[in-house]
Amino acid sequence: MEILIILIVAVVLLFAVKEIRRSLISRPMFGFFKRVLPPLSQTEREAMTAGDVWWDAELFRGRPDWHKFHQAKAPQFSEAEQAFIDNQLEQLLAMLDDFKIVQQDADLPKKVWDYLRKEKFFAMIIDKEYGGLDFSPAANSHIVSRIASRSISAAVTVMVPNSLGPGELLSHYGTSEQKNYWLPRLADGTDIPCFALTGPEAGSDAGAIPDAGIICKGEFEGEEVTGIRLNWDKRYITLSPVATVVGLAFKLYDPDGLIGDKEDIGITCALIPSDHPGVTTGDRHLPLNQAFMNGTTSGKDVFIPLDWIIGGADYAGKGWRMLMECLSAGRGISLPALAAATGHVTQRMTGAYAYVRQQFGLPIGKFEGVQEAMGRIGGTNYTVESMRRLTVAALVDGRSPSVITAMTKYHMTEMGRNMIEYAMDIHAGKGIQLGPKNYLGHNYMGNPISITVEGANILTRNLMIFGQGATRCHPYVLKEMEAASNPDEEEGLREFDELLIKHIGFAASNFFGSLWMGLTGARFNESPVSGATSRYYQQLTRMSRALALTADVAMLILGGDLKRKEMLSARLGDVLSHLYMASAVLKRYEDDGRQSGDFVYVDYAVQHHLHAIGEAFKGFFANFPNRWIAWSLRLAIFPLGMHYRKPSDELLQDIADSMMEPGVTRDRHTFLCYWKDDPKDMTGHMELAFVGMKEHEAVYKRLQKAERRGELEPNLAGDELVKAARKADLISADEAKSLKKVEQLRMRAIAVDQFAAGSIKDRTFAS
Incomplete structure (x- = not known):
């Protein structure tokens, strides 16, 4: 007992008496910290301090305030923005023929260029005093996404002047003379x-x-x-x-x-x-x-x-x-807008195609292999749209969160790649044969563009997300780095000493907090909501605390080497990113009023993100060079094992079924996908066939039963099906008339484009 009291007193004296603490703890740690401090180039230092932090910092520090998070307003449009979206944007979309733009002209038509200039599509971020539209990031994102659902080429043409470039740089940094001369010319399209x-x-x-x-x-x-x-x-x-x-x-x-x-x-x-x-x-x-x-x-x-x-x-x-301060627009708005368009198009059109295209007397969307891919499209798109909204909300609020926009750019473009690949698998020949009726091909081929530009995704994931997050989001590391670089060593030591005590308390709290949450399954964590999603909030808080602990230990043990251990640091970046994405999903669910049709998508998305977090931690522990530390971290965070599982087959099937049902849920999840009420339109032909077949679902079921009874010849289609059904008195005259129209739409929808020999114009490009 006496020995224990002596130890306690010694520890108290060691930490409580400033002179003793500074001599025995802070000074050696200060020297160690200066040695392991990651060397930063000037460009890295500027990138590190550019922009600001928001919800990413709360997640990284292990103490997310969910009530405060829910208070963030969902982005909305002004009257002027909504009018532009309802009128000028819709007019532009109706003008776009992407097959002609890409395959025949290799350029936008002159009338489109003129319309873009006239209606100031190139001036969305320029202030009204210079003749611009002064639109919010929310409107910018929506407009670019909607254009991209029609034509990637047109969307990129519009997004670049409204992203990183002369307009934005002049608006933020230009002299009065530069603004007064250049911005009006950029706003009215005089200059491109x-x-x-x-x-x-x-x-x-x-x-x-x-x-x-x-x-x-x-x-x-x-x-x-x-x-x-x-x-x-x-x-x-x-x-x-x-x-x-x-x-x-x-x-x-x-x-x-x-x-x-x-x-x-x-x-x-x-x-x-x-x-x-x-x-x-x-x-x-x-x-x-x-x-x-x-x-x-x-x-x-x-x-x-x-x-x-x-x-x-x-x-x-x-x-x-x-450039670093202005890069948020490109990373947080423009490129994610292309990914959002991919998600909305693939979910809407794949759901329609999977119902219209039939095999063995059933829509192909009823086969489990197809349902698996469909479920991943729908579940992923829910995350993509949720992430787009949350990041835009931060930008609308005047923030410039560099880590969040890096996460958004990387993960949304990667999810876009996954969704378009699943859609191509399901569409098969319909997806690979280019022509006026192909709504996937150009998107599929153009997808690597958004993955490559504004910082290649490999760089963004392996260096930027955790590299910036570890210093910008941590409550003490950036301040400790500044103290360590103070030319006045004694003053730097005093600053470092005050920070170190707080940091030690922070780390100890994270360790014991992680262990407690692991042992109790986070059941005592606070949740801002009740009901089915409450456990998800508890688990995300638990994983947030685990990230704070693991990041601290990794920086302490590896120091500057952590920057070169890209595979390790990327896994911690993945944890932060999936925490952010799961948060976005839950917030969208609340913002939308907990729509009953959305829960299956929410369930899929959060389970997917929690499983991805668990796998990232598992990979980190398996590859951390200090095996004793890795084992200790794993034991503290997952003392009873890692029990996060992938979404079930049933969830995937439920989402697939939802995607094949017209109605408010489908419309809300795919509102960025433009389609025209025209059977000859790129997407209209599929949409109209789908809606028509759903309206005649009872008729088709009646005919399928008749076919099984032998009353109708199998494998009939189009006019032959209508004539045979009418002859067998299986449908009325009115039903025959309407079914004929639907069958015409169905046959057009499953058809692919074909071209007579010599009709495709050869184009030669000099190299």
Whole structure:
């Protein structure tokens, strides 16, 4: 007993007496922390501190406040936005013939280009005072998604000027003179912008940009001025072939000290007219059977004045931070919008096709193999739309959550890839034969584009999500890093000492909290709701606490090596991402008023995400280099084993059945999918056949029974089926008339396009 009291007193003195604690604990830990601190390049440091945090921080810290989370408002449209969506957007969608755009013209029709300019589709993010629409991220996302459901080429053309580029950079950083000149011209379509960042050997690593500008004296408009002489070579630049103004990222140098005493000024952004002397608009690329304009731009000995730097000379060298702060639009809105369109189209059209297409007297959607793929489409699409809404809500609220937008871009585009592949499997020949009736082919071929751009997905998952999340979302690590880098070591030690005590308490709480939740199955965790989803909130809180514990231990043990252990850090990023996605699903369910038809989708989605979290932890523990630490973590987090399971077969079948039922649930889940009430339309032919067959479901069942009784010849279709059924007195005259129309729609829906020999125009592209 005396020994225990002595130990307790010693521990209390060790931590409570500042001088003892600082000498015996904080100073050694401070030295250790400085040694293991991950080395950060300037671009990494700027990326790390760009933007802000939101719900991701609560999840990463292990203490999500679900009540506060539910208070976040779901995004809504203003009257002006809704009017634009109901009118200008619908008019544009009716003008788009994607087969003609891609396969025949390799470009949008002139009337579409003119309409986009006239109705300011390129000016959604530009303020009204400059002639723009000043739409919210919610409207931007909805509009791009809806266009993408019709034509990826048209959607990319619209989204680029409203994403990372001259319009956004000018709006945030431009001088008054730059805004007053350029923004009205961009708003009314007088100028078409592009932004040139990527080069042959500089993609994800912007610090490797070889394109350079040298500050020097030169002649501009007949006078000698201080300016920049530029050389660049860029590729993969969307809208470059038609752009009239080029936003350019380059490295800026001042060897003669003309504007300061620093030679290497850093990455800088400038705005240059494409017809300026020395600028060359190069050849066009052809991205995976899409028709949006994408190509090269280069410049040789191009001289520009300093005030062409976006933001003016004061923003020289600040380009990378500017780009990082504005990248949220591309990552959080534009590319996820393409994935959302994929989800809505695949769910609506696959549900229709699986009912219309029949084999052995049954819709193929009744066969379990097809139901498995259908269930995954429907369940995944529920997550995709939920994630889109939640991320947009953060952006609407004025936040710029860099970790959340990285998660959104990566996972939504990957889920888009999965859904289109499942849909292609189900559609088979209907999906692979291109033509005016194929609503999947161009989407399937274009899917890798969104996975590749705005940061390739491999980089985003393996470096960005956890790499940024570990420092930005953690309550202490970023502050400890700043303390460790303080040039005044004693002051840094004092700051570090105060943070360390809090960090130790935080880590101890996470350890014991994780163990308690693991032993009790999280049954004592608070839930903001009652009913069927309450257990999901409890389990997500448990996994949030487990992430906080595991991330702390990983950073402590591996230090700077964790940045290079990409497979390990990516798994922790997966845990954070699936926590975010499951949260989005639950919030959407509440925001929508707990619709009864949605529960099967919610059930599937959250079970899927919890299982993915468990698998990510399992992979982390199996590969963590310190086996004793890995075993201890696994025991603390899953003391009774990992019991999260994949969604059941029954759930998949229930979702498949739901997808084949017209009504409010189907409409709410697929509202971004555009279709026209026209049997010759790309999607209309399938939709009309589906609705017609459902309306005649009782008639078809009657005929199937007659066929089994031998009263009707098997395998009849179209007019032959109608005539035989009428002759056998199985249907009335009125039924025969309406069934004939439905059979015509059905036969058109299951048909694929075919072309007479020589009718497909050959197109030759110079390489």
